[in-house]
Amino acid sequence: MPDTILQISDLDAFYGDFQALYGVELDVKPGEILAIIGANGAGKTTLMRSITGLLDNGANQIKYRGKDISSLRADEVAMRGLAMVPEGRQLFPSLSVRENLMIGAQVGRSGPWDLDAVYRLFPILKDRKDQGATSLSGGQQQMVAIGRALMANPDLILFDEISLGLAPIIIKDIYKALPDIIGEGMSAMIVEQDITKALSVSSRVYCLQEGRVSLESASDTVSREDISRAYFGIE
Numbered sequence: 126m127p128d129t130i131l132q133i134s135d136l137d138a139f140y141g142d143f144q145a146l147y148g149v150e151l152d153v154k155p156g157e158i159l160a161i162i163g164a165n166g167a168g169k170t171t172l173m174r175s176i177t178g179l180l181d182n183g184a185n186q187i188k189y190r191g192k193d194i195s196s197l198r199a200d201e202v203a204m205r206g207l208a209m210v211p212e213g214r215q216l217f218p219s220l221s222v223r224e225n226l227m228i229g230a231q232v233g234r235s236g237p238w239d240l241d242a243v244y245r246l247f248p249i250l251k252d253r254k255d256q257g258a259t260s261l262s263g264g265q266q267q268m269v270a271i272g273r274a275l276m277a278n279p280d281l282i283l284f285d286e287i288s289l290g291l292a293p294i295i296i297k298d299i300y301k302a303l304p305d306i307i308g309e310g311m312s313a314m315i316v317e318q319d320i321t322k323a324l325s326v327s328s329r330v331y332c333l334q335e336g337r338v339s340l341e342s343a344s345d346t347v348s349r350e351d352i353s354r355a356y357f358g359i360e
């Protein structure tokens with residue numbers, strides 16, 4: 126197996142004239158869970174959008190399994206095996222739960238995930254399969270968003286703000302399901318506001334501050350002081 130599944134080098138990102146990322150260096154190893162933390166506006170979503178082809182970046186900044194994916198469209202990136210659970214879930218309101226899940230399958234990758242497997246993971250979605258997806262509770266909608274990403278049978282799954290806006294009990298359920306979601310051999314990047322949670326589920330953590338990587342560390346040895354410094358820029 127190669128040492129890294131995803132290699133990001135000198136990644137810049139722009140919205141028009143505004144630069145949101147500056148020379149980001151980051152790598153994901155096969156099978157590892159990486160946490161991405163940082164204050165509001167630090168660039169976490171921009172990083173996720175860059176990786177998944179939703180933002181244009183320069184050539185050779187993002188390599189997946191050794192191949193440059195910087196200029197690929199989102200659907201092409203998904204076909205290579207990257208899937209995102211986006212912030213705010215972004216489900217199709219006019220489609221049912223089942224139809225939203227089937228969108229993930231459109232990339233046509235084979236693997237362990239199909240409708241039955243998603244329903245086994247989140248049985249409530251089977252009960253609600255014919256309901257409009259956005260009529261569900263926030264937690265159930267997050268399950269649909271996770272299920273949709275899994276239906277693409279990704280090797281690398283990106284979670285943007287996995288627990289934002291969800292009740293604590295639901296967050297607990299979703300974290301409890303995480304080992305089943307991120308199966309053997311799969312890698313994950315998790316953007317999480319709750320730093321303690323982020324550290325507890327990940328092997329390494331990156332902190333972004335104003336578009337730059339301000340910390341890269343093993344999650345079990347990083348100190349509170351290092352995190353405060355990297356998060357807020359307090360010396």
Ligand code: ATP
Nearest residue numbers: 140143145163164165166167168169170171172212
């Ligand atoms: P949050 O936790 O608030 O989602 P974030 O770390 O994900 O923050 P980004 O959403 O990546 O941060 O934003 C990084 C910077 O880019 C911010 O200064 C933000 O205002 C800016 N930005 C984000 N999206 C756009 C856009 N569509 N147009 C212009 N600027 C944007």
